[in-house]
Amino acid sequence: MFTSHVRYFWFHWRVGYRTITRLNQVHPALEYQLSSTEKAARTSLDETKIIETLKLITPSGLVQDVQYSNFRKPKPIKLYPLPPPKSLEKHSINEYARDLAESNYQYSLQAENYIDQTLQDLISTGVLNLQTYNCILEHYVRKVIYHRSKLIKKRMDDDDNVEPDIQTYNLLLQLYLKYDKTKTESVMSLFEKMKKHNIEPNLSSLYFVYSNLKQMNHLLLEHMTVMKVPLENINTVIVKHMAQSGVPPKLILRFLEDHKIHRGIPVNNAMIEAYLQLEPESVFDYIHQISENEGFQGNTKTAKLFVSHYCTKGEPYFGLSYGKYLAEKFRLTNAEEIYVTMLSHHLNVALAAEQWIALARYYYYKARKLVPAKLKSQIIARSLTLNSNANFSEEFTKDEMQTFRNIDTIFKWKGAPIPKLSDNTPEYQKLVEEYFIKSC
Template sequence: MLNCHVRYFWFRWRVGYRTITRLNQVHPALEYQLSNTEKAARTLLDETKIIETLKLITPSDLVQDVQYSNFRKPKPIKHYPPPPPKSLEEYSINKYTRDLAESNYQYSFQAENYIDQTLQDLISTGVLNLQTYNCVLEHYVRKVNYHRASMIKKRMDEDNVEPDIQTYNLLLQLYLKYDKTKTESVMSLFEKMRKENMEPNLSSLYFVYSNLKQMDHLLLEDMMVMKVPLGNINTVIVKNMAKSGVPPKLMLRFLEDHKIHRGIPVNNAMIEAYLQLEPESVFDYIDQISQNDGFKGNTKTAKLFVSYYCTKGEPYFGLSYGKYLAEKFRLTNAEEIYVTMLSHHLNVVLSPERWIALARYYYYKAKKLVPAKLKSQIIAKSLTLDSNTNFSEEFTKDELQAFRRIDTISNWKGKPITKISDNTPEYQKLVEEYFMKSY
């Protein structure tokens, strides 16, 4: 207990010291985060210690690299794995292993299982090189599969494949993302990097910043002092500031001051922040960036609104916003909106008849974009509500007619109307008929 008090007062002193000595240099957005630090819940990780240790081993001349930006890009989606090479030798085995690990097979459980088993078989050949091992490690780190990723690193050691900074960056991502990681595990990575004379690069800083849960503003402040480019993490900066309750205008001021405020991804991040903190101002922001930057929203933009209203317990407004924004931005892949609706629908409590009716509607509208895991979850829940439900069978004429009615009535004419009482009687009746609990 005494140690806890000592650590607490040391933390108070350190934060206070930084605030006093650098008050004139700290950006107002970071000051706001700093003021809210003590309100945040503690985690298993001593993030301040991690930041200070990272600073000690970070060189003044940082190496520019693309690992972090490549990691954040979605993997290409494939329905079927590529065929194995005609001849198996070291080059073809490495290439085939990378081909398997670099794609996403989210629409097929069979393909996912095949990839996992085949990767284990290929690793057992003992001929994989560092590039291939890093590729396979990334495959499991993206899934936050701690067990598999640890096995990959152990096998690298057994095969005498020396890790590089990319390996350690992936392990940093894994450890910081994994809920059960303790500070000692991250410290051991830094210690191994020291022993191997491995210096952090820009991706090292980006990976750590992106996964901190409380003290991210301290690392961001340090990166600003080091003049680290912030463009690669502008969306994460917005996410972290929003999590700390920083007012959107202060966030925007920070982005503008550092000239990292342009582009669809960061605009979407700001839209999400407005929805979380100042939803009444979100369309003012959209109008502003549309006029000044020619912003045209994408499917992600629409899905943000859908998720926001679904989380509020108003899925009918989520659906209506999705359709409204799909038309406003002329989206060609609006099916993803219905995947988002279907995902939210898993945890909705309705009468069995209404739940299944909406599930089949979203499934119909999503077409073939429903991931295998979500599909199996929806089918499993449907069967618990009605054992006769079959998502493989054709939709009936009555269902298709009901779907058309939902489409027509939930489609706003003109601007959004987010009060039930302000909508048409037909809209209100539709909400009562499909979206309200009834037993």
């Protein structure tokens, strides 16, 4: 149940909004979230206090910016970092630092370590400007590396006297709200520092806060709808938050349609995930509907949603079958990513050593060279705990290749999905029993 403080806040907040909006009613989806929040456990953060403080310092005329949308885009993947510039002076050092921070080196742990150490060396030169500091800060905030991010802000303040801007504070908001051990006072301190430097929140400030709230996000969303803040940039996050609160998919879709933010592959995928979570029996009806009305053509993300859903349910064989089925249905050209997802889930599966290693090698074989370095090292480490003689780098044997072909053939549905094990062929059931069911 709400505390008296929260009830008091909610009453006055809602009364104020009803005065502003006159006869306008709160959207049913937000009403549903409110009712479900009453039953939910509170987080360690006082989210209502954070929202109220943000509202007080948010200007009525918000500045349009692209920081939030850029933050959510994946960084370009590179195998190796560029070599240092031939001439090291202020301009080239800043340019080089930004180049290192703006790329993703997920296939090489050595490259990741090199980037981290080199960025620390470049920071110590004392010549970095605000743009470069923000790039490096984003590099660590994306990874939620709290101590590195805090040290960067301290260096800006104490050593280099680089004045932060709204982008700096938005990144810190993302970090603080994402970091599990953050206290409410830390977020309040950020707001105080913003006021002290006469820095006003912009659209990205609202988006970053909304995206990371766990319980009371609907309060901020209602505030944004009253302010007529554009919601396109957070439509997928809106779906995620509402689904986590148990809002029925049709009610979520109604909210999106009412605000004209329901079209596009990302939000369609978010809705598919909501259906899988809340009404899995209706997910293909939704896919058929958007295919007919919008010409929806699923992508690899669509297939990976099914893979993750069934792996999480403890039915990885169905995850694999759905992945293969959807890869063919949507004619995916990068289906290898499905097997990276399978491998990631497999890391925590409990099976007998022989079966676990066999499946790990199968997923690794099918993923080709797309396995990130960190995941690869984790899989190798797990293999060695199960069998000290396991050699993940050795070539695949003829027996393994035959097993891989059997899995490929038998787990490929000829027609529509068959999501009940007993309805599948005897060969399918036998393979499941042999490789997926036997536990330690």
